[in-house]
Amino acid sequence: MYQSLETICNEAQTSGNSFWKLVQLDDMREQDITEEASLLSMETAYQAMKDSDTGYDPGLRSQSGLVGTDAAKLHQRREEGRMICGDLIASVMERALRIAESNACMKRIVAAPTAGSCGVLPAVLLSVQEKYSFTDKQMAESLYVAGGIGGVIANRAFLAGAEGGCQAEIGSASAMAAGALVSLLGGTPEEICHASALALKNLLGLACDPVAGLVEVPCVKRNVVGAVNAVTSADMALAGICSRIPPDEVIDAMRSIGRHMDTSLRETGTGGLAATPTGLKIREELASHSDVPENP
Amino acid sequence: MILTDIIGPIMVGPSSSHTAGAVRIGIVSRKLLAEEITSAKILLHGSFLATGRGHGTDRAIVAGLLGMKVDDPRIPHSFEIARERGLDFSFGGIDLGDNFHPNSVKIYLKGCSGKELEIVGSSIGGGQIRIVEIDGIAVNFSGDFPTLIVHNIDQPGHVAEVTSMLEHKSVNIATMQLNRLNRGGNAVMVLECDQEVPAEAIRWLAHLEGVIKVTYLSLADPVPSV
Numbered sequence: 287m288y289q290s291l292e293t294i295c296n297e298a299q300t301s302g303n304s305f306w307k308l309v310q311l312d313d314m315r316e317q318d319i320t321e322e323a324s325l326l327s328m329e330t331a332y333q334a335m336k337d338s339d340t341g342y343d344p345g346l347r348s349q350s351g352l353v354g355t356d357a358a359k360l361h362q363r364r365e366e367g368r369m370i371c372g373d374l375i376a377s378v379m380e381r382a383l384r385i386a387e388s389n390a391c392m393k394r395i396v397a398a399p400t401a402g403s404c405g406v407l408p409a410v411l412l413s414v415q416e417k418y419s420f421t422d423k424q425m426a427e428s429l430y431v432a433g434g435i436g437g438v439i440a441n442r443a444f445l446a447g448a449e450g451g452c453q454a455e456i457g458s459a460s461a462m463a464a465g466a467l468v469s470l471l472g473g474t475p476e477e478i479c480h481a482s483a484l485a486l487k488n489l490l491g492l493a494c495d496p497v498a499g500l501v502e503v504p505c506v507k508r509n510v511v512g513a514v515n516a517v518t519s520a521d522m523a524l525a526g527i528c529s530r531i532p533p534d535e536v537i538d539a540m541r542s543i544g545r546h547m548d549t550s551l552r553e554t555g556t557g558g559l560a561a562t563p564t565g566l567k568i569r570e571e572l573a574s575h576s577d578v579p580e581n582p
Numbered sequence: 583m584i585l586t587d588i589i590g591p592i593m594v595g596p597s598s599s600h601t602a603g604a605v606r607i608g609i610v611s612r613k614l615l616a617e618e619i620t621s622a623k624i625l626l627h628g629s630f631l632a633t634g635r636g637h638g639t640d641r642a643i644v645a646g647l648l649g650m651k652v653d654d655p656r657i658p659h660s661f662e663i664a665r666e667r668g669l670d671f672s673f674g675g676i677d678l679g680d681n682f683h684p685n686s687v688k689i690y691l692k693g694c695s696g697k698e699l700e701i702v703g704s705s706i707g708g709g710q711i712r713i714v715e716i717d718g719i720a721v722n723f724s725g726d727f728p729t730l731i732v733h734n735i736d737q738p739g740h741v742a743e744v745t746s747m748l749e750h751k752s753v754n755i756a757t758m759q760l761n762r763l764n765r766g767g768n769a770v771m772v773l774e775c776d777q778e779v780p781a782e783a784i785r786w787l788a789h790l791e792g793v794i795k796v797t798y799l800s801l802a803d804p805v806p807s808v
Binding site: 287309312313316317324327328330331334348349350388389390391392393394395396397398399400401402404407429430432433436437440441445446448498499500501502555572573 | 583584585586588589590591592593594595596597598601602629632633635636637638641653655657658707708709
């Protein structure tokens with residue numbers, strides 16, 4: 287995995303390789319595998335993302351009962367033609383909810399980069415594939431771009447809410463999706479990096495404050511904001527808008543913010559939304575019947 | 583960290599630490615017992631106890647004990663499947679103290695031949711796990727390598743016996759840990775290896791004087807999974 291986005295851009299410049307190709311070559315080196323084996327892993331992940339979308343069950347609720355059925359509500363509004371957003375954004379929103387709700391309901395997802403942020407990348411990628419009719423191979427290539435960006439973030443900062451708050455999960459997922467999207471639409475390596483920087487900047491400082499410590503509230507709906515933010519960031523970058531702060535420095539800023547975050551805001555379920563009167567009440571109610579798991 | 587750690591793993595939700603990691607602890611426990619499990623007593627500690635039910639940690643551990651992988655869609659139904667297979671399981675809470683990771687579980691297993699095993703496993707983030715205690719003695723390994731665990735009396739020569747046997751079988755040692763409860767009392771050595779240790783070599787070790795118990799984690803599933 288690369289240490290900086292700048293290195294990827296420089297290597298692209300000198301070698302003439304695209305962003306995704308460089309990440310693929312790096313994967314083949316690191317794991318000592320063939321091009322076919324490496325590509326297969328990305329194709330398998332993309333297929334699993336598709337399945338995580340189609341496998342949505344609109345009647346399912348999570349064990350806690352806090353999450354489920356929301357994607358079906360949004361779908362209904364779309365069907366009635368009442369969405370304020372255009373159809374691409376509406377599709378991105380619905381898919382993000384479908385997949386993140388499925389995760390909370392113990393369905394199979396792709397943790398990219400984490401289970402809590404699993405709705406972001408597929409929501410964006412599946413929706414643009416539908417709009418532009420990209421091939422599955424092109425989509426798998428775009429996953430390399432997402433993975434390359436995620437790798438740099440993992441090396442320079444973190445991808446876990448317990449380490450850096452929600453910015454590390456939804457923020458990173460959004461940055462990865464924005465870069466993948468620019469790559470699909472033919473953007474340059476620099477535009478890919480600026481799209482991810484713009485996406486990440488918008489989510490800097492986001493706390494990880496899940497109610498009762500569960501990957502449900504507010505995690506599911508934050509997948510929507512991460513996905514939509516990726517699309518708007520990609521459009522900005524493709525229009526030639528740059529992040530005034532260089533992309534690698536934005537990632538370093540995320541690390542610095544994460545380090546300053548109190549532990550109550552890093553996945554412990556003890557601060558922020560989790561510590562509101564309602565958040566605490568929900569925790570208490572769940573604890574009263576789940577101190578010791580169901581004894582069969 | 584490799585590419586498929588970032589675009590992946592493909593897993594059953596909702597949490598890599600509380601669900602995928604919990605499945606992996608179950609899988610490694612099953613491999614360590616190395617025979618059909620007939621009963622399992624599962625005691626959850628810390629965050630596993632506080633939020634385990636909401637994260638499906640309980641179902642995930644049982645799924646792992648049944649040999650399911652982290653992306654098996656049957657994980658939410660593991661209780662029902664375990665009952666069909668005659669795996670008797672129960673849950674409780676435990677306070678292992680501050681020295682243990684908040685995402686930890688203690689599991690007592692009994693096998694079809696009467697073999698017993700006590701394991702403490704911790705899920706340390708991103709689906710990664712460590713086995714931190716076996717039969718009451720501290721250990722520390724991931725389950726990613728073939729792992730040989732030898733409980734012996736703390737006396738000179740046992741390390742040499744084990745390492746020369748591995749040399750004879752052309753097995754390379756990746757990591758090695760030694761630990762003892764007290765001088766001259768119970769001791770344990772844990773060897774993570776680059777190759778599988780042959781079954782006859784493990785039987786030979788188990789019969790040596792001063793060796794109390796030999797536990798071996800093979801990467802191959804020793805009993806057919808569900």
